[in-house]
Amino acid sequence: MGxxxxxxxxxxxxxxxxxxxxxxxxxxxxxxxxxxxxVPGIEGQFYARxxxxxxxxxxxxxxxxxxxxxxxxxxxxxxxxxxxxQVDGLIVASEDDGPEFYETLLARGVPLxxxxxxxxxxxxxLVATDHFAGGALLGEHLRERGFRKPAFLSMTDxxxxxxxxxxxxCGFRSVYRNASLLHHPFMGSVKRYLRERPDAPKPETFSELxxxxxxxxxxxxxxxxxDAVFAQYDHFALAMIHFLRSHGIRVPEEVxxxxxxxxxxxxxxxxxxxxxxxxxxxxxx
Numbered sequence: 667m668g669x670x671x672x673x674x675x676x677x678x679x680x681x682x683x684x685x686x687x688x689x690x691x692x693x694x695x696x697x698x699x700x701x702x703x704x705v706p707g708i709e710g711q712f713y714a715r716x717x718x719x720x721x722x723x724x725x726x727x728x729x730x731x732x733x734x735x736x737x738x739x740x741x742x743x744x745x746x747x748x749x750x751x752q753v754d755g756l757i758v759a760s761e762d763d764g765p766e767f768y769e770t771l772l773a774r775g776v777p778l779x780x781x782x783x784x785x786x787x788x789x790x791x792l793v794a795t796d797h798f799a800g801g802a803l804l805g806e807h808l809r810e811r812g813f814r815k816p817a818f819l820s821m822t823d824x825x826x827x828x829x830x831x832x833x834x835x836c837g838f839r840s841v842y843r844n845a846s847l848l849h850h851p852f853m854g855s856v857k858r859y860l861r862e863r864p865d866a867p868k869p870e871t872f873s874e875l876x877x878x879x880x881x882x883x884x885x886x887x888x889x890x891x892x893d894a895v896f897a898q899y900d901h902f903a904l905a906m907i908h909f910l911r912s913h914g915i916r917v918p919e920e921v922x923x924x925x926x927x928x929x930x931x932x933x934x935x936x937x938x939x940x941x942x943x944x945x946x947x948x949x950x951x
Contacts, residue, residue: 700732702748704758707737709872710901711929712946713759716781719950720757729754742767749776760785761828781949783830793949797830800942801837804896804924807940809841813894813922817846819906820898821879823853831898834926838896846892848883855882876905884909893921900925900932900941907935 701724705713721731732753734744741761748756755777762768765788771778772790779791808816818835822828839845856875859882860866869875880902884890890910897903903925907917915921917937925932928943 697754698752699729700751700753701729702745702751702753702756703731703733704736704741704744704748704756704760705733706759706761707735712782712927712944715946716759716950719947721950722947723951736761745771755779757781759783763824783828786829794830795942795944795949797833798837798840800926801834801896802840803837804926804940804942805838805841805845808894808896808922808924811918811922815844815846815892816842816894816896817848817892818896818898819902820847820849821852821855821876821883821902822849823851834896834898845896848895850879850883852879855879858882859885873901873905876901877908880905880909890915890921895921895923897923897925900927900929900939903939903941904932904935907937907939 701720703717703720705717708714708717717731717733724731732748732751734748736744741758745756745758745767749771756771757779758768759782760768760780761783762785765785768778768785768788768790779793781792782794784790784792784794805816816838818838820831820835822831835847852875856869856878859878860868862882866878869878890913895903895906897906903923906923910917910921910923917923923939925939925941926944928941932939932941
């Protein structure tokens, strides 16, 4: 096609408001320009900021995000549905306990990158914070301030902590060999608290859920047997501070509390919270 003809065609297309069909063009090129992204949730700051970084990076190379939220369930089905939509690759924050499903995808040649957490036993590309180093840094921080009986607080509904949380625990244990692991079922603790207090208001936010979970898990203790707590997330750290102070325990004079993520809301914590900042935008980039 000559240059003059090409320009006339483009002028007519512009006047008519024509827009190229990206999907049709993708079928011809065997590429859609879509990247499937699977995350457990988007309620908080963490994945919202990571997704901002992913979107920016993909826009720079003329690709777009196709997002789905697993909420800890149906992860495999959602991944397969994205592949059915002919995405060019996948970015996944997985909650899978084993490598078999993703090993099959890698064997099929599916481009696949994991964010924030690795799948146990799977050798694949991963973009994440060094959770082990972060846990060790917080352990050193507490030890330097004289705390001797620490605990690591993990509250999930899984038999064991997910990969990134386990790495934080292992990093913490590399400093404190005597550290205790407080692993409580999150929703089970919430239900216990509400069952024992039928007149208590129902939690409406994640922060209120965290506080209810802590009360359900820790109030059976006779006294608080630890002098420091490393909470797996900032939400739990702030809930822990609230819980301790409501029981007359001074923070940090009697019990030190640290968290992980450095969410924006921690800026308003009283007393101030020591936490590890994750470079969320950069993880997405």
